[in-house]
Amino acid sequence: MPQSADKVLDHSKLFHEPEYKDMLANKKATYECGHTAETIHQIGDWTKSWEYREKNLAREAVTINPAKACQPVGAVFAAQGYEGTLPFVHGSQGCVAYYRSHLSRHFKEPSAAVSSSMTEDAAVFGGLTNMVEGLANSYALYKPKMIAVSTTCMAEVIGDDLNSFIIQAKEKGSVPEDFPVPFAHTPAFVGSHVDGYDNAQKGFLDLFWAGAERKAGESINIIPGFDGYAVANNREIKRMLDMMGVGFTILGDVSEVYDTPSDGTYRMYAGGTTLEDAKASINAKATISMQEWCSPKTMEVVEKVGQETAVFNYPMGVSATDSFLMKVSELTGKAIPDALKLERGRLVDAMADSQAYLHGKTFAIFGDPDFVLGMAKFVMEMGGEPSHCLATNGSKKWAKQMQAVLDASPFGAKAQVWAGKDLWHMRSLLATEPTDFLIGSSYGKYLERDTGIPLIRLTFPIFDRHHHHRFPTWGYQGGLTVLVKILDAIFLKADQDAGTLGETDMSFDLTR
């Protein structure tokens, strides 16, 4: 009997015990009617062939293991970055359960959002009643300062009109007339979560800036974009801007709500951009988007009111941070302080110390369009070589932009750009053209298992490692986090490759 109270075995060990192995072998042989081991092996090999790759890349209909989510989760995330704001998703309720679970699994934190719980009758008659009752209930129970409405695909397919519904709900007294209810249509069948983020942010600006006359000031706005590292990255941005003495407003700052303390109190709302600051942000001199592909529509609004704009692509590493800081300096006239130059020097110092291990290493990278751009740039800056750059939610335009970034460095010469492809495509790419490492989210662990290429988790979602998002990836400090994570993977691999006693351990070096 494998189990004992002294040493309790859970699933990770229990099913490797002989009793269970025998039982499962018998189940397979007697009841499963599966394919023979030989066939499985043969087909398994075939799935890693060039022939399979061609068939796989020729797919037109099915999407397999896509690295993208749908719009409303981006809208919910954006809303959570505003003070006292309750995301309210109009449509089927299961969706909201999914968004909340998804975000909680990554951040290991509560994620509050409500649904208007539309069912079959609403599919027939429309969801107005759900909106009217839902807003009233949310307002009474959760006492928000703002309710941010977005939609599931159900509400979009039946054509519910949020603007008119919200006006009617206010007329019926669901919430006070002057209570802010920004909204965004976020159809799941258009774009991905990054577009939902954009639509929601545009909705906030439309509401906050509507009718206001802009008095151009000196401060700047920052739009972080959909970012699994937002907790630490937003704080890093704030720290750097404070060091520069720049006045700023982060539009949609989740760094508090997704990092509340354990002290006996559950805070459903914490921190976030104050509604006052959001309103005043129209007066900023400029707005900087940290993620271009998370903000095209939002930045149009910014441009329209006459602010200067700058967009980045998830700036990571030395040059990208340089560009960001220099842009801030240019826009505000504030100098970059020596303290930041010192941090820069430390990051460069670390990279120089480790360059021998980085130079020429190849990396496949997947994630959101901005992340892949930013990551590839940093990889090349370290002397690494991107091999496959894949964004399931990347467009043709993104692919061109990505290619240009790669073309700008000799380290990008070997790279291939894959827009709109999924992680099953990536499996074929890695099986036929392997790389040293893979950079992406936790979903990459299946690729690691199937191809033996080590995964470095550096983007949302990270479900199977804890607290990575508590450390920044932006700024020179963030550059260090990223550098160390990559180096840890490189050194672990070196140890594993040299780890067999008496066989491969001639290179099992103590000092590297």
Place this chain on the structure above:
Amino acid sequence: MAKDHVSGPEELESLIQEVLEAYPAKAQKKRAKHLSVTTATDEDPDPVTGIASKCDSTKSNIKSVPGVMTIRGCAYAGSKGVVWGPIKDMVHISHGPVGCGHYSWSQRRNLYTGTTGVDSFVTMQFTTDFQEKDIVFGGDKKLEKTIDEINELFPLANGVTVQSECPIGLIGDDIEAVAKKKNKDIGKTIVPVRCEGFRGVSQSLGHHIANDAIRDWVIEAPESEAKKSYEPGPYDVNIIGDYNIGGDAWASRMLLEEMGLNVIGCWSGDATLAEMERAPKAQLNLIHCYRSMNYICRYMEEKYNIGWMEYNFFGPTQIAASLRAIAAKFDESIQEKAEAVIAKYQPLVDSVLAKYKPRLEGKSVMLYVGGLRPRHVVTAYDDLGMVIAGTGYEFAHNDDYKRTGHYVKEGTLIYDDVTGYELEKFIEKIRPDLVGSGIKEKYPVQKMGIPFRQMHSWDYSGPYHGYDGFAIFARDMDMAINNPVWGLFDAPWETPAVAAE
């Protein structure tokens, strides 16, 4: 640590009133019907638990109130996520936009053996990834092509299911016609499932729809080779309603096989299509999750005259009672072996109780789970000397609440389709020693300083079924409650707040 706990029926009743006061009138009236405290009953106590309380006055299985933060999911989650998803040798297409399949990708921990991507597909996400043009022009052609591509790229997949997302039913696609056509074309089982998320009021209708789809497109399909070639035996049984979360179904199969039964099919954890097809050849259906799969048991009883019985493999008391009840359906040789199994594991049970019961005895627990566990796991806590202060279901029906009266004592708080607000207030006032619920509830509860275990996913642990599972269950509850972190919440330089409220 002195705490002002709310306890006792009167206090709980007034707690319910207090919580309801926060709602606008209409919602208050609706929610009032879902909250109650169990009362005394004249019914005979349950022979195993010795308990009888009245718990059937709670309204259930009705629409959630908009805007209140229901914890429920949808019919798609009930079909794809629960019933169909674990069937490992079929490809399950999330038909519609990308999100539903994405959020449910690899999240239910339905363990399985097999080579993923070659002959098994549970932890993969297949979707038709609907775009605007698919909404406008319909998705049937794309679905056809999707099935063709799957057939080409995954030749060892033994079938395909189409798990409908919301838009499918709204745009008038005919997925049944596509299924029939593709079944003819490629000769594999193709199952269309109408589990659009807006149908019904929770996951529950999705379970029902998924059961019906198994009936219509698997059981009543022309006999497969796998079914024809199977020679039934006198001890053949099916496990129904065990999704092998953290390996539950394996820990259960172990016991059933040790007592001489042959588990010819497991629905649906670690299952193959063949196991579903052969099910009607069994002598008896053993159902664990009554809520999600009673439908197919009733159907098999009616159509094939196969008996079915509920059992409970949480905690040694119920396990032993269930093993004996199952054995009673067979001959003496099985009954003897069942006794031998119980005897074999008794030393393990004794040592687990000796180790953990002193650390857990008297601790109070609040549960909020799906459709079975809010009552079924209660006895596992009982075995450890723990006390249930409150329990509730996301998607139970009246028959579940009736059964709950056999598990929880008079004076237990019951909450149906609880809202985030209610649950938080209940927990805050009752201050149990442990809460068992889902990922969305985990972090708010822990912030309040109350230990928590996820009781859908076993918090990435498990199995919890069977004797092997009980040891893990006890260990996990002990870990959760007795970890030193709960003592670190207050900064030592601050005067502790007075506990009275």
